[in-house]
Amino acid sequence: MATAAPQPVVRAGASSRSRRLVLVLAVGWIAALVLLALLADVLPLPGTDKPVGAARTPPFSAAGPWLGTDGIGRDMASRLVFGVRISMMVSLGATAIALVLGVVLGLLSAYLKGPIEAAINIMTDVMLSFPPLLLLLALATVVRPGVGTLIVSLGLLFAPPFARITRASALVQLERDYITAARSLGAGHLRILFRELLPNCIQPVISYAVVVIALVIVIEGSLSFLGVGVPPPAPSWGGMIAAGKERLDGAPYLVVMPSLMIFLTVFAFNTVGDKLRRRASHGRSDA
Amino acid sequence: MSGAPPAPLLVVEDAHCRIPTGRGVVAALGGVDLTLAPGEILGLVGESGSGKSTLAKLLIGVCAPGAVTSGRVVLDGTDLERIPREQARRIRGRRMGIVFQDPMMALNPVVPIGRQIIEAPRHNCGISREQALAEAIELLDQVGVPEPRRRLLHYPHQFSGGLRQRITIAMALACKPDILIADEATTALDVTVQRQILDLLARLAAERSLAMIMVSHDLSVVAGRTHRTAVMYAGRIVECGSTEQVFDDPAHPYTRALLDAILRLDRPPHTRLATIPGSTPDLARLGEACAFAPRCAHAVDCATRPAPPVALDHSGRALRCHYPLGREH
């Protein structure tokens, strides 16, 4: 019929206000991180690989730098700040690669029936069944670890879930008559894929991308912790945790501070991703 | 006719239903009055947004969550809105049956139909499983499902659309209700199947002295098959009278406009069709005045006056109109 039945909505009161506050803080944190990453060079921070004071000076003490020094006396604050750069580069880079690769493969597997669809599906299934950490460890033994290889390998690892999500969305959209109409108006395959299909499949992909960014930060941290991530002396939050874990009893701040950074960053990205997902499912009007 | 008319089976008084949505509060029903006598067949017609489905849902107690309802729904003397929910649910389950437009709304795709048909009578009427199954077979036979005993074990997807609708009719009748509500029950069916189902409903209503409410957007469906017809617009009943009266001599301009817009086979092809200018009002933004006034060819000052109340004319027809058709003003 012409108008659908009215959809009722239950309003929440105080809990939505506090949710909004958390969202604002999350976005603010991410913005701050991005700024730090961009401006790290111009900030008045000492270098990350030269000792600036006595080793293991605790933070907020009168004797040393603001956030203390690490096991070799390097400035914690600057290591944390430059660590943002590594984390952002790896997570954004890997997610970007995964997104582009996954979306293209997903669209193609939904659009082209037959052998190509089957091949992409099999590839996706195989990659999704592999335990990711094992895959990365195996890769690390074959290829020399570095930021570049990390970005590429993590990107390849996360392409299959993006492909799956895109394919599911695309399969639904391909049933709809606006695709048929585009064909009858003479649209070629590329036009249909990228001008008709893609914009209507991208919502869930974007929500998932934000979650992936958070995941990659954690994974990079774990890899560096295991010693197969970003090679020293480049500062990486995971690497800092690995280096500091020996001194957990005497100088817990060596581990606590980078862990706190990871925690806050991942939480911020997950909150934003959650909000995007909710916005997508409310805004969807397939009336 | 001798004796006093029978006491009405169902009386709805001043029913309102307001549903909060993202766009505001939608006044799905804005004061509906209705009576239904035992064995009477009432046609409830209107376009989308008229409130006819909302009214059907109100009668069986399944309005949208969050909907605020008011008014009385009196079934055989008991006001269903005033008694505890559990009690109302039990009464409705036993005395009302409903058939929906989409049979898959009533049928669980992963449960064999036999189990689905006996569920309500076992729960509401407390009869034994054996007896319920025997009655189910009998019912399926009456609604025209071939080989009922064997097909009790089949799943809904193993039946055609028409057969599925017959099964939901059987389900609706399983507790031997007094009222059957058919909410666009034939809209999704092919025209030949529609006729079969409509004939079936008429036969069952006559055999079981059922009162029936046939909800439809298609006036033709209710024309030959109802005693009385109620026309709804924007959440209100604008005209309600005997079916012959409403079709032969409509008093409300909307009824007249609807009848004129119907495609008739007796007019030659390529006749220019009468339309109703404008579009249906936004139920979230209804004002105080008559909702049809902006589209009405006969409105004089109706936009400035409050909405007309229900008035009964000499023939017992209920009407909401300041300037009914064919009356001297």
Add this chain to the structure above:
Amino acid sequence: MALLEVTDLVKRFRVAGGVIEASTGVSFALERGETLALVGESGCGKSTTGRAILQLPGPASGSVKLRGTELVGGSSGAARSARRAIQMIFQDARSALNPRRKVRELVGEGLAIAGMPRREIAARVDETLLGVGLDPARVGERRAAELSGGQCQRVAIARAMVVRPAVLVCDEPVASLDVSVQAQVINLLEDMKGAHGLSMLFISHDLSVVHAISDRVAVMYLGRIVEIGDVARIYARPCHPYTRALLDSVPVADPHRPSRGLALEGDLPSPMNPPSGCRFRTRCVLAQPRCAEAVPELREVGDGHRVACHICDDAGGAA
């Protein structure tokens, strides 16, 4: 030569359990400026035939010729531009509009694909929107979700008409619309036909709509055309028993008229295993043994009126 000639169209689908032949040997011709309706119930193959004509995708076998150019399997430039001369409007108009695009972009799509310069597109789009009764200033920047069902269908009609097609295939265009809006859209289609010399293939299950808008009608049952001819003539004197049952089943908005004839018994046979010979024989009150033996061919019973029925034949016309 007719504008559109469809010959022996066969469309098959593979489903779990076998193959369904949704349309079998469907043939008809559409003349310039006429409206031919394909009428039938679910499973009769009318929608499938419509889409097969547009090659979306094309049929398993058979021929579709527009002004003599073969469309089936044709990949030449002539075939491609002929295909663009046939456009389609759909039942669910809202679903047929890309939810992310604005009305102006939607309507101008066909022209953009053809490479028309932007300024020209804008002018044509506005002109076409006015032609379908929409105000470009008011709806141009809106999206499908903000429009009513009737408006969506008008936008879809505008989108199809802006490329000046020769044939418009309408697949149940008014089925989901309210009665009052139905009338508006039907009037609009008739106006388009008159203003642009459009020919229409109107697919519908609604006999009343078909009667209002068509010149000729083809009745389909289980993938075959069983009767075809002038609409007024067929509705007044239906020959084929199925056509008769269909017409008898249409409810009439007259409380004094009782239902006509008998309701059609039984259910549609499975399309995977249709009855031999005449497919309608399992539900036909006039069925005889020879109906199972031979498939009845469409035979002429009056000017342009053809029926596929063994019994009808004998009676030499309307039985």
